[in-house]
Amino acid sequence: MSTVQAVDKNSTYKVKRPEAGSNWFLPGIFLGLTLTGTKMLRNLFDYVKSMGGAKRELMPTVNYPEEKYEYSPRFKGNHVLTVKKDGALRCTACMLCATNCPADCISIVASEHEDPTVEKFPISYEIDILRCVFCGFCEEACPVDAIRMGPEWQTPGINGSEFQYDLKQLAYRPALKGGIVSVVDEEERHKAGI
């Protein structure tokens, strides 16, 4: 209930405080307790109801980690390196993602591919997920849809090395079920004369 009053433009502010005994706090306390109690009771019975298969919406809290929330496929979580139809990596190691990355968390080592139509490919692609800020600039910079950000959002690990995602983790982790196929297909592009 304090009010701030400007006394003078150049002098200090004087704070006018309420005098003792001018207000009753007890009604406020009871109002707050009623709200807390109502919510508690509702959540308690909703939870029991949800155990019986009632509607979920009533109870927004999930019992993590037994229950896990599924984000939409458009959620920008952990990175995925896409693959070609034959299962090889789509990435051409152009390093535009590494150039665009504001957190400097992508490190790529490029090499010469034995197939001259592929020419360049990454022999190492690492993302330091602890440095990553999930901004999505890598996805935006990629000219061939080789890197995407997927709906996985849990990144637990016990030591530092588990946060250094390598090629195997990014492209072929079990959750991806053999890899996600990129929308850019080299053969189709060649046929179209590009």
Add this chain to the structure above:
Amino acid sequence: MHSSTTNVPMVKIQVNGQEVEVKEGSTIIEAFYQNKIDIAHYCWHPGLSVAGVCRLCMVEIEGNPRLQIACNTTVTPGMRVSNVSEKVKDAVKWGLDFHLINHPLDCPICDQAGECGLQDQYMKYGRNDSKMGEAKVKKHKVVDLGPRVVLDSERCILCSRCVRFCDEVPKTSELGIFNRGDRAEVGTFDGKPLTNKYSTNVVDICPVGALTSRDFRFRQRVWFLKDKETICTGCSTGCNVKAYYNKEGVFRVKPVYNAAVNGHWMCDDGRDIYKFVNRENRLIDAKLVSGGKTEHMQPMELAKRLGATLKGQGASVALVLTGSHSVEEYEAIVSYFKNDVGTTQIYHWINNPDTIDSFDGILIRGDKNPNTKGLIEVLAKNGVSTQWKSLTDSIGTGAVKTVVVAGPENQALFPDMKVKISELSKAAKLVWMTAGKNSELESLTGDVALLPLKTYVEKPGTFVNHAGLRQKTQPVTSIVPGALSLVEAVQLFRGEELVAKPVQEGEKPNEIGKGRVHNEFTLTRGVW
């Protein structure tokens, strides 16, 4: 290019409304180039003959109804030339469209991206979709032209710079253009390899990514590298070069124009001299082996200890020098040995006495040291004249007990390294100061001290080339942090502390360690 000799009459012309003066008989594009006015061009190169095939250097000449190419039109007094008119811009735009008909525009996997003439012009004039309905012509990709150059015919715009280079500079004429029309391709006759000693220059002059260097290919994107000028220490020519580096080390060198030394070019051997400066080839630790006990320590610590043992030892100490260090370093170490140690037993290790005077007529010299002249100069100034044989003799008789060796910097250029190690390790005590690592040196037993030195990219210095030209270089980057230059080593030998010189007023601060501003691209997002 910029020196105007007085006996050639000068011609005044107007370029984009600006009055400029050029030599009589020069072309319009030279007037642009000498006055640093932008003009689109691919086939013209200041060091090569005129071909006039790219049709991009179009200019409008007042009084001339049609546009002309600037590279093949001679200037006349009072000529008014413009390359900024709408007519010229339109011509360049359509010229570019023709270049891009069969160009794959695969910039993301092209090594030239970031320093590509076609990419620059495309961003400046084009940025439009191709007007061609037909599919692009497929040509050969990843063709090994020779041991150092890879060709991608699809990216080639047939400017013929590489062909003219091989015809005119090394005069070996390996390259040619085969077939006609849109099936024309650069290649070597009968598939013979491009093996001349200057072949990598064609990679530098290629305005697109058609010719790429086998050595540099895919190792770094060029925008991750910073560059700084230095000189090549591969031979006594002392070509001016730019070293491209990042925090991991040096990745390549490219020639820088200097009419007095190397013109526009450099040799292939010089392109490899960046390799020995990188960390994996360097001596990192200072090591002291004495009485069967090995101690590793900081180089500064070892230098201080060595100084205490060397002082006042007189003629029982001999110093061996190679031609790889700078004049300042020679002066420091020779004066230390003459005045503080009290010996004039200073020897010049000549690595290739048989070929020292040879010259291939272009750039490569047989003296594979950057500063032999400088060393001879400093030795003569200090009144030192010695023969190598007297060193081996006095080691044999025991007159010389301690041998101090400074160098060589690039051990690959010293074919007698092994012989010299076994020769000099006969001395009772051996102090070897070098930049590169060497397994034989490290496996030596007995009284041995190994002190890591800086290479030419890490220290300032003056180098005197074969013609007596003094070239001063500045440090490029820092690779082995603890390594010492000979000047610093001598300071520590004397018991002085190394103190960084404070930056004087008006002096440019040293830019070592100042890498790429990270994410300059992100910061300028949306700004064109």
